Amino acid sequence: MIALVLAVLIAIAAVVLVAWPFLREPVTADDRLAAVGPEEAERLALVEERDRVLAALKELEFDHRTGKIGDDDYGSQIGPLRRDAASALRRLDRYGSGMTAFEIPDTPAEPVPPPDEGTPPMPAPVPEPYPPPDEADIPSPAPQE
């Protein structure tokens, strides 16, 4: 008998919790889910692209500093990547989260010798404030509302 009472109580509690959104708001002016519009979808795609390019830049720097790629490869890859990053940031700027507070040079910097060839490893002059996704915070975007 106790088990039956407990079972009924569980069922009632479940029904109340499930019905709670309707009990709390029996009538509502707006019952629609906040949909992600085309503009927001585009913004997300641009954010993904920005993060991807910045991560690629960071990886390229790290691979160069650890000697995984030579100066020639580094020199040929850094320029297009920086241009891609600048482009992504500029396009994102329309949404207020482009972080174009710094300039990204279009031309590759003077290559530095790889770490195992004498000189101590030096980071190439990629602008420091860019936010590599794994390592730095990305500044808060402008409020959307």
Place this chain on the structure above:
Amino acid sequence: MADLGRAALVVSLGLVVYALVAGSAAAVTNRRRLAVSARNALFCAFGSTAIASAVLALALVRHDFSFVYVAAHTNRTLSTAYALSAFWGGQEGSLLLWLLVLTGFGALAVALNRTLLRDLTVWVVPVLGGIGTFFAFVLVAVASPFATQTATVDGAGLTPSLQNPYMVAHPPMLYLGYVGLAIPFAFAAGAMLSGRTDERWIVATRRWTLVAWMFLGFGQLLGAHWAYVEVGWGGYYAWDPVENAALMPWLAATAFLHSVMIQERKGMLKVWNMVLVALAFELSIFGTFLTRSGVVNSIHSFSKSPIGAWFLGFVVISSLFSLGLIMWRLPLLKARTKLESPLSREAAFLYNNLLLVALCLTVLWGVLFPIVTQLVKGETRTIGRPYYDFFLRSFGLPLLLLMGIGPLIAWRRTSVRALARTLAWPVAVTLASGVVLVALGAGSSRPGLIAYTFSAFVLATIVLELVRGTRATGSVARLVSRNRRRYGGYVVHAAVVLLAIGVAGSSAYGSSTERRLTPGESVSVAGYTLTLRDVERKRVPNAVETRAVLDVDGRWAGTLSSGDNHYVNPPEPSREIGLRTNWLRAEDLYVIADSANPKTKVAFVRVLVKPLVNLIWVAGIVFVLGSAIALWPDAREQRRLATRLAPARA
């Protein structure tokens, strides 16, 4: 109490059906309150399933034999821990554990992402509801753990081989792994259903996938150690269909964990990732079908039960659902970039994926072959160990090599000259190791020698990566904390190397011999001499123990006993091995005594010396450590993701 358990399960069924139906309706019609209501139903389903689970656990601990399940799997002599472990010792309890973990994981994953990924979770709820509906239905209508009977005086007891500490932990670990794979699957399906196939579902489920993968991997190693010390055949992995059932989703999940990085970095392989996440989930359900249906012969299989057909039906339906979704969303899943060079990190990941999936499908074919031959020819033909060993060598050794080469290749592309320069040190270490190994006699087994040298290569690359990374960043702690995924991954790679060395050492360089012994007679193997002293038999509570007692001399001196136990309740035999571990040499002396007769004092003794076998168990600890590093929350990453996704909730 059984009524309460039954009622709680019926409530769970109603709730997950509601989550499926109302959740789908809310997602299609875009209704906010209905979506929240469906989400609440999923949360409540966890609560009611937890109540049902508590009822069963209480019945097990109290030895309430009015429950058919309790009477079938426990008896009064069982300790509380083993009585509780009977929860997953039988079919109905295992399914209840599955539903409990599914609703718990599902509720937590949805709760954590309900704000940032609202447009996704609205579709994830009905997918999880659909999976939960299947398990709740089976529990309510086909295999209820709350069937009752007139209480018996005592129960049938737990199978002796399951009365082992490893069995307390091994099955729940596997279930956490199997069920955990449902979360990335649900988010992937949710992403496709909602048409939001960006990377957010990957970001949201990255840790869930890692957790599931870690539990599945560690659970298998626990199972291997259980087989080694309890089943007593001298090995740890027999390519048994049920063992393979856990290996296959783990291999698919391993491939997914690697390929998902290419999507994150390059926006490539979106279709492939969807396929892999679905494959891992389907294989986890298929594994349960294998375990429960009785369609394959396995030492782990439970007797034939009616749930096999239900599971097969669910595998077919959910596979078609996944395939249909992927086909429907193909235009959204197109890659934006292409592979720039076959000599790049992403290409290495791709080769790794092909090898992992090839190994997974090869194992799947080995499991399916007896079923196929039965259907086609009417006779069951099984595939033996040589088949699996051949493909493990064919795919596993290149995988091991790639594990070393991959981290040394740059993303996008690298030149042969730069790669040669980077590889110089690891290759030198490998060659030196090879020469030393040959000098030590490791050349007696070519696969063993290759595995050892490849392992040396991988270890050398890991060390090189750490040294160069530390030089670039200033300290190891800084290096690891800045990229926990990568360096956690390297620790996992080190675990795989230990595993490879352990497997190669114990299988390729092990020694064994077998002899019939009478007291005073000896057998010698690999520097050990074992002399039979006596064959003893004694009665202990619930069992009769027979032991061949052997005096050991040589590399180690002492006494080992081996024989069998014949239990009274349940009336089953259990082989008991003699084991001596030398941790300094990571070597085991393993003794199996069969047909030991206390009257004639004769015993048939098999002695195995297994070099480096203990590295396999050490690998398990290192594996968990590496996974934990990769899983460790990164506050900076969390802030970054919150910022990135924040406008989506507006």
